[in-house]
Amino acid sequence: MPLEIIRIPALTDNYIWLVHDPASGDTVVVDPGEADPVLAEAAARGWRIGQIWNTHWHPDHTGGNAAIKEATAATITAPAAEADRIPTADRLVAEGDTVMLGDHAATVLETPAHTAGHVTYHFADGALLFPGDTLFAMGCGRLFEGSAGQMHANLQRLAALPPETMVYCAHEYTLANARYALSTEPGNAAIADRLSEVELARMNGLPTIPTTIGEECATNPFMRAVSVAQFAERRAAKDAFPG
Template sequence: MALEIVRIPALSDNYIWLVHDPDSAETMVVDPAQAEPVLAEADKRGWAITAIWNTHWHPDHTGGNAGIKAATGAEVIAPAGEAERIPTADKLVGEGDAVMLGHHAARVMEVPAHTAGHVAYHFAEDGAAFVGDTLFAMGCGRLFEGTAAQMFANMQRLAKLPPETRVYCAHEYTQSNGRYALAAEPDNAAIVRRMAEVDAARARGEATVPTTIAAELATNPFMRAQSAEILAERRAAKDAFRG
């Protein structure tokens, strides 16, 4: 059976992803900013959390690790490159490793730039990728611990995933990202159309993620950057953008 994926809002703009395999009854949570809303949602659904998957060490992605682990005994899977910064980790993973949820396999992709050891988890057969703060709807993560060249490589790599792949990022940044995208590519009709949809969705209080690789190829100025230099220029412009 297909994975069941539930979006849990947390903090001001985070999304935590609760992922359930009906066949094995295993459930994992991606990047729990907080424990309480995750435990409440799992309890409401009658799901037993068996694992936590972290994409990177930032507290708004790992803050719920300890509480969920204490309550459920869940195994914490984390990027090997950030082991010292995720003390709750039980299993460390890196490029090419397979991580299982029941019979569903996710491949680990190392995507450094936002943080030095950032990873993504790609369920190829399920058409889903959990990308943390690397790729956003119409945006990318800030370059806190890496370079524009690394982020450009990440964008190029993610762009090669099947276009229908659903992309589960960790923040509701789409509206602000889209405003910059319009400034970066004012003649891109796809961005204009998408922003109208995004503005309408947000006015209704609706989430705008997950997105898809196809949507990002059409409207994301960072995935559409033709070189690391252009991505660097766009990232610096976005960091200063107040539109």
């Protein structure tokens, strides 16, 4: 049976993902920045939360760990390289490790740059990706603790996944990202069309996530950067872009 995935808006522009396996009844929370909306959503659906998966240490991705763990006895999985910054973690994972949701296996990919130990969770069997703050719709994370070379390599690796792979990003940044993308590639009709779609969605209060790897390869200026130098130039320009 396919996994059921619920988007939970949180904080200012975060998305927390509640992922449920109907066959086993297992449920995992990905990057809970806060606890209350997660616990309420799970209770409303009659789902028991057994796990939390963190992609990185930032408080808007881990702030709900302790309260959810206290309420549910969930096991917390977090990147080994950030163990000292995620004290609630029960299991530490690194490149190539596997985490399970029922019979569904997700592989841990190390994707450092936004933070030094950032990881991404990839369900190959269901073509699902939870990249935290590495990959956004039409964007990527800022380079707080890593290099342009690392992030460029991350994005090229993710770009090689099947184009139908669904990408469950952790923030609703798409409108600002799309505006920047069009300024970078003004002749890209796919970007112009997507900007129009995103503007309409946001005007109507609708989310723009999830996205797909195929959409990102066509419209994400960071994933489309052909070299580390071009990526670095675009990342610096986006950091200064007025929005």
